[in-house]
Amino acid sequence: MPRYMPMPASAGLLALETPCLLLDEQRLRANVARMKVHLAGLGVAFRPHLKTAKSLEVARIAMTSAAGPATVSTLREAEYFAAGGVRDMIYAVGIAPAKLARVSAIRATGADLAVILDSIEQAEAVAAHAASSGDAIPVLIEVDADGHRSGVAPTDAAALVAIGERLASGGATLRGVLLHAGDSYALNDPAAIAEAAEAERISAVTAASALRSAGLPCPVVSVGATPTARYARDLTGVTEVRAGVFMFGDLYQAGVGSVTMDDLALSVLATVIGHQKAKGWIIVDAGWMALSRDRSTAKQALDQGYGVVCDLAGKPYPDLIVTDANQEHGIVGLRKGSHAALPDLPIGSRVRILTNHACATGAQYDRYQVLDREGGVSAVWPRINGW
Amino acid sequence: MPRYMPMPASAGLLALETPCLLLDEQRLRANVARMKVHLAGLGVAFRPHLKTAKSLEVARIAMTSAAGPATVSTLREAEYFAAGGVRDMIYAVGIAPAKLARVSAIRATGADLAVILDSIEQAEAVAAHAASSGDAIPVLIEVDADGHRSGVAPTDAAALVAIGERLASGGATLRGVLLHAGDSYALNDPAAIAEAAEAERISAVTAASALRSAGLPCPVVSVGATPTARYARDLTGVTEVRAGVFMFGDLYQAGVGSVTMDDLALSVLATVIGHQKAKGWIIVDAGWMALSRDRSTAKQALDQGYGVVCDLAGKPYPDLIVTDANQEHGIVGLRKGSHAALPDLPIGSRVRILTNHACATGAQYDRYQVLDREGGVSAVWPRINGW
The missing domain is CATH 2.40.37.20 (D-serine dehydratase-like domain)
Incomplete structure (x- = not known):
């Protein structure tokens, strides 16, 4: 022997x-089903983040329909999923002016691809692009939920309105606000994560109200992070939730308690x-x-x-x-x-x-x-x- | 504006x-030229490790000839470089029995691909494969330079000879010994790295002597790590040096002082x-x-x-x-x-x-x-x- x-x-x-x-398909399907039931119970749409999976087969399990909605982290993902029939995406990384032509090329294939930004400079670039190209790219203003990374402070109504007005007057489409409670990754207690989710919701609603009070449209109020999506108890005023890593889970998210x-x-x-x-x-x-x-x-x-x-x-x-x-x-x-x-x-x-x-x-x-x-x-x- | x-x-x-x-081509070429001059001065062959670059264009700059020699870290690299004309490679990760058929398939395309191992169990697997396939796969015994990872202790002559004899009697080709002074990555002083290089050399020569004293062949004595390759002062008894990350350098190697x-x-x-x-x-x-x-x-x-x-x-x-x-x-x-x-x-x-x-x-x-x-x-x- x-x-x-x-x-x-x-x-x-x-x-x-x-x-x-x-990839354990049964666990993937169970994780997705649990999240869908949870979010449906809270009355919000689900826009899965495809940055973890980067696979059309996984996306079709995660999304509500074969056409989306979905979230992506790169324009290569947007191109790939658009080619696979996904028709409703947000590219959830602050837009660089030099990427707008590529965004419009993807949109020209029939995908409703939106971008995010958090500055007047970016709003000017999108407006200039919309004027020159005729593509009224939809834009969500990124709002800073917790100091984690990017975004306008939710209480800075002046900045939010200035960006919104620059977009609207420039021919772009103001679609709403987007937040990501990234600091929730550092937590490991369901009650604390639920509090982070509530803080994210309040920031989102505050920012949306600032835009609406100024007469600007804000149809979409988008929040999301795997921990807050899992433990949110009330999402009044929020229209959709994004989450991605929950589909597969990992040791870090197990340490957080999200899975x-x-x-x-x-x-x-x-x-x-x-x-x-x-x-x-x-x-x-x-x-x-x-x-x-x-x-x-x-x-x-x-x-x-x-x-x-x-x-x-x-x-x-x-x-x-x-x-x-x-x-x-x-x-x-x-x-x-x-x-x-x-x-x-x-x-x-x-x-x-x-x-x-x-x-x-x-x-x-x-x-x-x-x-x-x-x-x-x-x-x-x-x-x-x-x- | x-x-x-x-x-x-x-x-x-x-x-x-x-x-x-x-990739800054001039810096790449200068890094390679410096290493080649240094190793030529020490009288040893250079077998660049292609695990960093994984590019045929870079390999052709790094290698002594378009046919090699070279080192790879995966069989996919071996396949890719073999298809690109590289004819002399060592797959420098301990061989798994299930990978031997793939090794032979690469060898059948004309590439002299060698494997490494550090146990009787692996030697048995290679011998059994050689007997059944007729492919006398060349093998280097991995020797542990510094406790960093894998390898037979250089002073364990009994284990080295037992592995060598099992290979030789089983129809495989015993080609030599291979070491990697991985602990040198933790150093940052040229004198200390030179000492690590000398320790690596002594371990290599000790292991090679053990095989030769038992009447076994040991034509190749292969050492290498970017820090020790850079600061080795004497490589008597060594036939070749492997190094890879030095081609590009990075902040970590700059902290070590290798670049x-x-x-x-x-x-x-x-x-x-x-x-x-x-x-x-x-x-x-x-x-x-x-x-x-x-x-x-x-x-x-x-x-x-x-x-x-x-x-x-x-x-x-x-x-x-x-x-x-x-x-x-x-x-x-x-x-x-x-x-x-x-x-x-x-x-x-x-x-x-x-x-x-x-x-x-x-x-x-x-x-x-x-x-x-x-x-x-x-x-x-x-x-x-x-x-």
Whole structure:
């Protein structure tokens, strides 16, 4: 008997090249269904963020209809999803003037693609583009929910109205306001996240009121982040919610409490390629290139290293994590202080690794190996990357 | 006059979509020439590691000949470079038994692709594959230079000889030993790095002697890491050196001292998309997706955040770094405690960002925009990713 694991001719996960990206379709569908029910109960539309999945097949599961609505983080996503029939998108990163021609080219294919901005300078650029091109690009004004990143302060009515008026007078379409409660990622208590969601709602409603009081239109009031979407209790005045990473979940969101460990739909399949027995190390062929460089759980109560190591059924081995990573090597070992036994994983054994951040891990791959209910691979779904 | 920067019809860097990856060809060539002269002076062959560049155009600059030799980190790289005419490669990640058929398929196209391993189990798998396929795959035994990752201890002659004998008796080709002084990345003093290089050399020679004393062949003695390759003073007994990231350099290697800030050949072109003036923030359209999640300089004396922000000529603005990053947003600000002035960078302005880790940043892109001596874009070189 050889002491390594020989390769069966065809045996589901054992037949795949490693490292590769596994997507549990049942968990994905359950995560999406739960979010849709929750948001429908709150009376708001759902505009899933496709920046995590970047896949038309996943988008069609996540969206309310094959035409959208949806949110994208790059114009390459917008082009890809527009080509796939999505007709209602927001490009939710502040627009650069030089990107407006590309936005109009996408819109010319029939997709209603809106942009966001938070300055008079950008409003001037969009207005000038609308005047010269005849394309009345729809615009949402980005409002700063919590000091996390970009946006006009929700209480700065003068700035909001000045931007809105510049857009409206310049021939662009003022469609509303958009917020992202990014600071909710640092929380881990449902009550605190619900408070962050309420703060996001109040900021949104405040900004929308400022525009409407000045006689400006504000049909769309868009909020969203996976934690606040999950724990929002009341969304009065909000018209739609965006969220993306919840579809797959990841160790970071499990640390926040937005998802549970049993919701995680994404994992990396890896093969054991060595041991350093004296150190308690198992070496696998998934390093940071396969897992991503994301170490965001290092800031949380439970540091998961570069990932949690599971058997082929997706069940975590007790205390077994990727303690360190080189480009193509993952170093697997027990958590510091653990009294668990190191599992017997000979050369050639396969493991599944849950990772810190689904958006970052996904971006290292050009496809998903889709798992069915029996743990076999039922499909390969392509995904895109880049800009 | 609009207060944003309008887009010129064609103006070199101003005509590119952002974010994108810039490669300074002159710096690349100078970095390669310096390494070649250094290693030729030490009397060893150079086997560049192509895991950073993953580009045939860059490989042809780095390699001694269009046929190699070269080092790769994935079998996808091996396939790509074999298709491009590279005929001498080592796949420098411990071989998994299930990958041997793919190795033989690449070898069948005419490329002399060698593998590495550090266990009897792997040697058995390679021997069994050689017997059944008739392909006498060349093998280097991985030797542990410094406890960094994988490899047989250099003083464990019994294990080295047992693996060597299993390979030789099983019909594989024992080609030599391979080491990687990965712990040298944690150093920052040329004298200490030179000592690490000497320790790597002694380990290599010790392991090679153990094989030869047992009557086994060991024609190749391969060492390498960018820091030790740069500062090695004597490589007696070594036949070849591998190094990869030195070609481009990065902020981390500048912190180690393997390269200088003036050697850095890779940067990310980004556009200003917002400001949070009260906080001193400039928002750019290069977040961690464009820069990579790598924060390795956080462990060094000078933490560079997610990158150093430069003007279009590549000159760093004083104390200006990417202090934080979201997926598609970089938050640019002054280092903590800096008294420098925040530069005036209106919406639409473009900057270049030097990043922590060239291997990680490069992997986010499918092409290089190649800069010529005048700072214009002279070519686009494709690159590959994935496995």
